[in-house]
Amino acid sequence: MVGNIPNYTKYDILRCFLRLSGNIGRQELSKELGLGEGTIRTILDILKSKNLLDSTKKGHFLSKEGIGELNRIFDNIEMPKIIETRIIYPEYKKIAVLLKKSNELREVHRLRDIAVKNRAEGALVLKFENKLYAPESDFKGDFSELDRYFEFKNGNVLIIAFSGELKNAETGALAVAVELNDVLKKFIYKF
Numbered sequence: 001m002v003g004n005i006p007n008y009t010k011y012d013i014l015r016c017f018l019r020l021s022g023n024i025g026r027q028e029l030s031k032e033l034g035l036g037e038g039t040i041r042t043i044l045d046i047l048k049s050k051n052l053l054d055s056t057k058k059g060h061f062l063s064k065e066g067i068g069e070l071n072r073i074f075d076n077i078e079m080p081k082i083i084e085t086r087i088i089y090p091e092y093k094k095i096a097v098l099l100k101k102s103n104e105l106r107e108v109h110r111l112r113d114i115a116v117k118n119r120a121e122g123a124l125v126l127k128f129e130n131k132l133y134a135p136e137s138d139f140k141g142d143f144s145e146l147d148r149y150f151e152f153k154n155g156n157v158l159i160i161a162f163s164g165e166l167k168n169a170e171t172g173a174l175a176v177a178v179e180l181n182d183v184l185k186k187f188i189y190k191f
Contacts, residue, residue, distance in 0.1 A: 008039050010191045011118060011171045016043045018079060020062055021070055034167035050190055069187065076101045076183045080170050081149055083160060087141065092121055092162035095169040098150045099157040102180040108136045111176045120161040120172025128152040
């Protein structure tokens with residue numbers, strides 16, 4: 001007899017872990033992540049098995065190792081944010097992830113494919129060098145309205161994934177971020 005097929009991905013584990021910096025309960029995590037409470041319980045147990053969480057009768061909290069890991073991640077990215085903009089695919093919900101540190105940007109079309117493989121409808125990858133621009137593209141659009149969401153520094157990469165569901169947009173954006181950042185990649189490979 002085959003066991004239950006997991007209804008979460010390694011990116012859902014990352015999505016959950018990113019939210020554990022504050023005091024948040026299973027119900028709130030479930031609602032915010034678009035995952036069932038049983039799935040959240042399983043993800044928390046997985047994080048605990050990797051020594052990233054401790055627990056008491058009052059609930060789960062980051063272990064010393066978990067705090068260190070989360071700090072390393074936030075040294076490399078900012079928390080994913082919902083983006084409201086009409087200039088980029090206005091019919092879709094959008095999530096943006098700012099990479100503070102990234103590997104070289106090459107084959108941006110391949111990065112978009114990674115987002116799509118991870119349930120997003122697509123992704124836009126922008127680089128900041130005195131202003132946001134689309135590498136490997138002749139598009140000269142004005143992305144200055146995105147300045148209200150992040151404080152950009154030269155070398156930053158902004159990944160905006162879009163989908164009909166926020167969960168899928170966030171998963172797509174994080175999948176691209178993992179591809180571009182060794183700290184995130186190392187975290188994901190634990191699972």
